[in-house]
Amino acid sequence: MTVATLPAAVTFASPSAPDRPVFLLGPQRIKTTLGRVLKDAGIDGDIASVTAGWQEREDEVEELQAQLRGRGVSLRLHSRGDEVFREDRDLAKVHHERQVVLQTMQRTYDVRLRHTMAAIAELERRPGPAEILAADREDAMQALRDLDARHLERVQAIHEEWAPRLRLGERPAVQRHRKELEKTLAGVSALAISGGHVAVLLNRLRLFDVLGSLPAGVPVVGWSGGAIVLTERVVFYHDSPPQGPGNAEVFEIGLGVARNVVALPHATRRLSLDDTERVSRFARRFAPAASVVLDDGGVLSIDGDRWTADAAIRRLEADGTVKGMSR
Amino acid sequence: MSSATDLKSHPRLAIRELERGPRTAESVDAFLAEHEFPIVEGSTVTFVWRGDAHAVNLRHWVFGMPSTQPFRRLSRTDLWYLILEMPESSRVEYKIEIVRGPLHQLVEDPLNERRARDPFGANSVFHTTGYRVPDWTREDPEARPGRLEELEVESATLERAMPVTLYYPARFRKARTYPLLVVHDGPDYLEYSGLKTVLDNLIHRLEIPGLIAALVHSDHRLVEYANHAPHARFVAEELVPRLEKDLPLAGNPAGRCLMGASFGAVAAFSTAVRYPNFFGRLLLQSGSFAFSDTGFHERGPAFDPVVEFMNTWRDDPVPVANRVYVSCGTYESLIYENRSLIPLLQETGMQVKYAEARDGHNWENWRDRLREGLSWLYPGPLWMVYE
Numbered sequence: 001m002t003v004a005t006l007p008a009a010v011t012f013a014s015p016s017a018p019d020r021p022v023f024l025l026g027p028q029r030i031k032t033t034l035g036r037v038l039k040d041a042g043i044d045g046d047i048a049s050v051t052a053g054w055q056e057r058e059d060e061v062e063e064l065q066a067q068l069r070g071r072g073v074s075l076r077l078h079s080r081g082d083e084v085f086r087e088d089r090d091l092a093k094v095h096h097e098r099q100v101v102l103q104t105m106q107r108t109y110d111v112r113l114r115h116t117m118a119a120i121a122e123l124e125r126r127p128g129p130a131e132i133l134a135a136d137r138e139d140a141m142q143a144l145r146d147l148d149a150r151h152l153e154r155v156q157a158i159h160e161e162w163a164p165r166l167r168l169g170e171r172p173a174v175q176r177h178r179k180e181l182e183k184t185l186a187g188v189s190a191l192a193i194s195g196g197h198v199a200v201l202l203n204r205l206r207l208f209d210v211l212g213s214l215p216a217g218v219p220v221v222g223w224s225g226g227a228i229v230l231t232e233r234v235v236f237y238h239d240s241p242p243q244g245p246g247n248a249e250v251f252e253i254g255l256g257v258a259r260n261v262v263a264l265p266h267a268t269r270r271l272s273l274d275d276t277e278r279v280s281r282f283a284r285r286f287a288p289a290a291s292v293v294l295d296d297g298g299v300l301s302i303d304g305d306r307w308t309a310d311a312a313i314r315r316l317e318a319d320g321t322v323k324g325m326s327r
Numbered sequence: 328m329s330s331a332t333d334l335k336s337h338p339r340l341a342i343r344e345l346e347r348g349p350r351t352a353e354s355v356d357a358f359l360a361e362h363e364f365p366i367v368e369g370s371t372v373t374f375v376w377r378g379d380a381h382a383v384n385l386r387h388w389v390f391g392m393p394s395t396q397p398f399r400r401l402s403r404t405d406l407w408y409l410i411l412e413m414p415e416s417s418r419v420e421y422k423i424e425i426v427r428g429p430l431h432q433l434v435e436d437p438l439n440e441r442r443a444r445d446p447f448g449a450n451s452v453f454h455t456t457g458y459r460v461p462d463w464t465r466e467d468p469e470a471r472p473g474r475l476e477e478l479e480v481e482s483a484t485l486e487r488a489m490p491v492t493l494y495y496p497a498r499f500r501k502a503r504t505y506p507l508l509v510v511h512d513g514p515d516y517l518e519y520s521g522l523k524t525v526l527d528n529l530i531h532r533l534e535i536p537g538l539i540a541a542l543v544h545s546d547h548r549l550v551e552y553a554n555h556a557p558h559a560r561f562v563a564e565e566l567v568p569r570l571e572k573d574l575p576l577a578g579n580p581a582g583r584c585l586m587g588a589s590f591g592a593v594a595a596f597s598t599a600v601r602y603p604n605f606f607g608r609l610l611l612q613s614g615s616f617a618f619s620d621t622g623f624h625e626r627g628p629a630f631d632p633v634v635e636f637m638n639t640w641r642d643d644p645v646p647v648a649n650r651v652y653v654s655c656g657t658y659e660s661l662i663y664e665n666r667s668l669i670p671l672l673q674e675t676g677m678q679v680k681y682a683e684a685r686d687g688h689n690w691e692n693w694r695d696r697l698r699e700g701l702s703w704l705y706p707g708p709l710w711m712v713y714e
Contacts, residue, residue, distance in 0.1 A: 027713075027714065029469075029714065030469065053712075053714075054714075056500055056502045056503055057498065057500065194714075195712075195713045195714045196712060196713070196714055197708060197711050197712050198711055198712070198713060199711050224713045224714055225712065225713035225714065228713060236710045236711065238709055238710065241534070241709055241710075242529075242534045242698050242699060242702035242703075242709075243699075243702055243703055243706060249710075265713050266713060
């Protein structure tokens, strides 16, 4: 099982080169760049595609196949998952129980997050001596980072605690699919992961250990939610949802293929990028990881320690601005 | 809202320049060319009409203030004006009344292009600082459109075929299950509140899940929406069972919502009361929830069954659904009835969300509350889905 191992402190501070080229793309519906990225990277041959985030629409891959020039091999992770859960009722039960624990923990984290974010916002607005307030503001921000880190530690602990009950490596229904997938993945020249429902996508990728079965060096392309799951931590965000305060929340440990990045597809639609306070808060919260705007069709290529970003890729800065990036 | 046409007040308003100037036809022409009307300056609104008349009045439906407000003629000109104070974030529909001898003519404001339509025609609209037409009410080229389908449902209880318009969300799939939204006055919601566009947009934005809406029609709404047993039976025993048989609907209380405005809200609520906990969600907008502590009321005979129904329920409030969203405009005569309903709903243990807006009893007020109401009753997968 390839779940990115988080250091105890969960700081993501040390740069670490992935063992394969990674491409993080913006949403592909309005502006498609997937085909060009594959072509520019010289990727020929079959491409394993994951559309599990689309759930019951997983098989509606005509447009995707066109972008892959017919070379896509759908891994059908969503329907495979349904088959597994139908066949192994005990696994379905245990999996459900673990999800309930994680969901409960997410809600209690939300309570603490709400108050921590409110304290930060209040301190930012509060007039007073700068030398005193600066320390309070930084402490409040650090409390937020600590809260996020602690939440991810607890999520990781839940995964570890439940692994012996899930016994994914021993269950015939899971193993049969994993072997099929391993065989398929052995012959592909890239893995392409679409967006959709991020939790479902992440669960299916873990259930079948897709990244663990992908030969070393084979490139991975993820767009929108598919880009999110490739990073070290899954962060959900919306500055103006119809209900609730709109606090970005850390949700899960990602697959960790792309390091030191918080992926923000649809950021222009979901975030108030002209609100310097919110932008600054977001950037500082996750620093030193780069909070990266993945707008429609944007491409961020990561190969070793070399990042290449096109013009649609921007980064939230600590000073509240949003700037183009390349590195 | 108060009138402030007095020359001495508001010395810096745009109209004062004209008052202080030469008051020629040319200066009036220039004034009209320079401004959008009515002129909104902070919380002050200046209405203008130009022409010959014996009197000019503003006619509006803001409860609690005289519904007729006289314009003042700017001497030596044919320009009439009225200055009103209105709170921020107000949205008001109005007409202008032109009086010429015995003739009283109601017209839309010729200097204001903004209109709101309703089953009776159209009104002019103004809004003060702070109100904006919500962007999710406008057609979004990125939003995949749902589709409408006409249906007739034979009703034994109403003894006629009932027309129903079905809304299917974009990317409808039979393999999924959907909540069902039963909308009273469905065609009016489509026509005057842009319901299809709103649903398309909210679903596209993931703020609500894909849902199926059954838009019901009635040619006898003042009877059938006023706590009418056959109507409730039609909805709960004929329409919903048929739709749940034919369509991939959730088929449980949480997956059934009744919605309506004005008398339509009474129809929704009274149907829920007659079939408690069959519908788990209610969306009630500006409900005509008239009641009487004395048994006497002045709202006319159409309200008799409503008052009787509300008096009975208010005497012994019982829970009828799990979640109830209620909204009302503060400029409506029904604000008292709706406000006083909230604690009664809450004390039954139902989850209640109540919203007010500085608006009146009209379809755009109801449109503007749909995002908050629907997303509270049926939260979409906004946080989890990134396509």
